[in-house]
Amino acid sequence: MVVLIPLAKIAIAISILLFIVTYLVYFERKISAWIQDRIGPNRVGPYGLLQSPADVLKLFFKEDIVPSAATKFVHSLAPVISLTVAMSTYAVIPFGPDIEIFGQKVRLIVADVDVGILFILAFASIGVYGLTLSGWASNNKYSLLGGLRSSAQMISYELSMGISVVGVLILAGSLRIYDIINSQQGWMWNAFIQPIGFITFVVAAFAETNRLPFDLPEAEPELVGGYHTEYSSLKFAMFFLAEYANMIIASCLITTLYLGGWHLPFIDSATLSYGLMPLISVMIFVAKVLFLLFFFIWVRWSIPRFRYDQLMNLGWKVMLPLSLLNLMWVALLVYFFKI
Amino acid sequence: MAVKKRKKDLHFFERIYLVEIIKGLLLTLKHLFKPKFTLQYPEEKIEQAPSYRGRPVLVMDNGKERCVACGLCSRVCPALAIQVQASETEDEKERYPVLFEINMLRCIFCGFCEEVCPEEAIVMSKDYELVFTRYDDAIFGKDKLLVPVEKLKDRLEFVRTQMRK
Ligand code: SF4
Ligand code: SF4
Numbered sequence: 001m002v003v004l005i006p007l008a009k010i011a012i013a014i015s016i017l018l019f020i021v022t023y024l025v026y027f028e029r030k031i032s033a034w035i036q037d038r039i040g041p042n043r044v045g046p047y048g049l050l051q052s053p054a055d056v057l058k059l060f061f062k063e064d065i066v067p068s069a070a071t072k073f074v075h076s077l078a079p080v081i082s083l084t085v086a087m088s089t090y091a092v093i094p095f096g097p098d099i100e101i102f103g104q105k106v107r108l109i110v111a112d113v114d115v116g117i118l119f120i121l122a123f124a125s126i127g128v129y130g131l132t133l134s135g136w137a138s139n140n141k142y143s144l145l146g147g148l149r150s151s152a153q154m155i156s157y158e159l160s161m162g163i164s165v166v167g168v169l170i171l172a173g174s175l176r177i178y179d180i181i182n183s184q185q186g187w188m189w190n191a192f193i194q195p196i197g198f199i200t201f202v203v204a205a206f207a208e209t210n211r212l213p214f215d216l217p218e219a220e221p222e223l224v225g226g227y228h229t230e231y232s233s234l235k236f237a238m239f240f241l242a243e244y245a246n247m248i249i250a251s252c253l254i255t256t257l258y259l260g261g262w263h264l265p266f267i268d269s270a271t272l273s274y275g276l277m278p279l280i281s282v283m284i285f286v287a288k289v290l291f292l293l294f295f296f297i298w299v300r301w302s303i304p305r306f307r308y309d310q311l312m313n314l315g316w317k318v319m320l321p322l323s324l325l326n327l328m329w330v331a332l333l334v335y336f337f338k339i
Numbered sequence: 340m341a342v343k344k345r346k347k348d349l350h351f352f353e354r355i356y357l358v359e360i361i362k363g364l365l366l367t368l369k370h371l372f373k374p375k376f377t378l379q380y381p382e383e384k385i386e387q388a389p390s391y392r393g394r395p396v397l398v399m400d401n402g403k404e405r406c407v408a409c410g411l412c413s414r415v416c417p418a419l420a421i422q423v424q425a426s427e428t429e430d431e432k433e434r435y436p437v438l439f440e441i442n443m444l445r446c447i448f449c450g451f452c453e454e455v456c457p458e459e460a461i462v463m464s465k466d467y468e469l470v471f472t473r474y475d476d477a478i479f480g481k482d483k484l485l486v487p488v489e490k491l492k493d494r495l496e497f498v499r500t501q502m503r504k
């Protein structure tokens with residue numbers, strides 16, 4: 001039992017992840033189409049629902065091209081790094097309160113580590129290696145530029161992201177994600193208490209996941225495909241998967257850190273039967289994450305890409321001071337109100 | 340050095356992006372629920388206007404072509420797509436084409452043949468779906484070119500009124 005439960009949790013987490021990614025791609029295409037007054041994929045299966053599996057199948061059968069001038073080992077290593085990092089970050093993200101199965105207390109998290117947030121930030125930084133190495137190993141000027149941009153962008157935005165998170169940590173008094181969520185019961189969502197930190201974190205999350213308006217490492221019009229220009233077949237699929245997995249992580253993270261995890265103001269106070277509560281909590285959590293994922297896609301199809309100098313200006317001259325301001329605000333709150 | 344002012348400097352709310360971003364998001368949200376423009380092509384098709392220049396066809400009147408095989412269309416065709424071979428007939432018009440072929444791989448849909456024809460015997464149709472799997476299939480003979488006049492009414496009307504022939 002001791003081994004079985006974590007294994008089951010890992011299996012469930014990964015299959016849910018893959019399922020969500022598949023349909024995230026589908027909805028990305030659908031929503032982009034709707035926003036542009038089009039219909040979107042609707043030919044493969046009913047309502048085009050089998051489009052994404054078909055795409056994956058297609059990628060399976062494509063030839064895997066490695067440029068002759070590429071550094072072969074690193075070239076194949078890079079997508080693996082991206083994907084592994086993206087997948088393992090899920091381990092520390094909880095998606096519901098404790099539940100009881102067969103008299104056993106089960107936490108809805110793969111690994112409840114004490115340094116949860118730190119773990120996520122650390123892994124997010126490793127993820128950059130995937131992009132940078134792929135850009136360097138491809139031996140292609142566009143890829144290299146994409147890789148360089150991604151590393152510069154990550155460094156600039158990770159800073160403000162980290163400082164925004166510190167505000168949350170001060171309020172929660174713990175690095176453990178459970179404690180952070182439980183410190184936001186009722187209306188005490190961090191998004192309301194520290195709105196500036198919320199905004200800086202969301203913007204930094206967009207930059208970290210390489211989504212528009214910060215998708216400079218890819219930037220199709222200027223860099224062809226950026227870091228993944230020279231990738232094809234399954235290696236490309238891995239990058240693709242990693243990007244969407246990162247999006248889900250970012251959404252989960254925003255939900256846990258700022259939107260109160262599985263807490264909703266009125267549900268907590270309502271007297272619900274004990275058995276129903278975990279189910280509703282998980283549903284609330286998933287609903288929040290899905291809304292954020294929609295938000296990610298929605299923003300992508302609304303806002304144009306930043307220019308590189310604008311990106312750097314925003315990162316260092318706006319985001320960093322703002323997140324520091326937020327930190328001071330939280331410190332003052334704690335000092336005066338002893339929240 | 341004085342800071343160069345742009346013609347239209349952004350005011351504060353524009354410069355912090357947030358307000359403008361929310362405006363943009365609301366606009367795209369509105370479009371999310373708007374009716375879509377897309378036409379589901381093989382199932383739905385556009386009814387083309389009379390001015391549309393699809394593949395050229397021969398007008399068939401009372402089961403016979405109007406063409407008198409004068410060869411003007413073949414002469415004017417910039418792509419050299421038309422081949423006409425004349426022969427005699429007992430009918431009032433005295434001449435008719437034994438062979439009338441348009442090579443649809445050459446035709447550029449310019450409509451000159453229609454313009455030059457003295458008999459209104461060749462007109463542009465609304466048919467734009469031209470797919471061949473062999474070169475030979477692309478050469479349309481009389482069997483494919485002849486279309487009853489009833490089906491070409493609005494184009495003939497258009498040729499008469501709009502092109503002032
Ligand atoms: S439409 Fe133009 S190219 Fe085509 S057959 Fe007529 S004259 Fe020739
Ligand atoms: S111009 Fe008209 S009448 Fe003369 S050959 Fe061509 S189709 Fe026939």
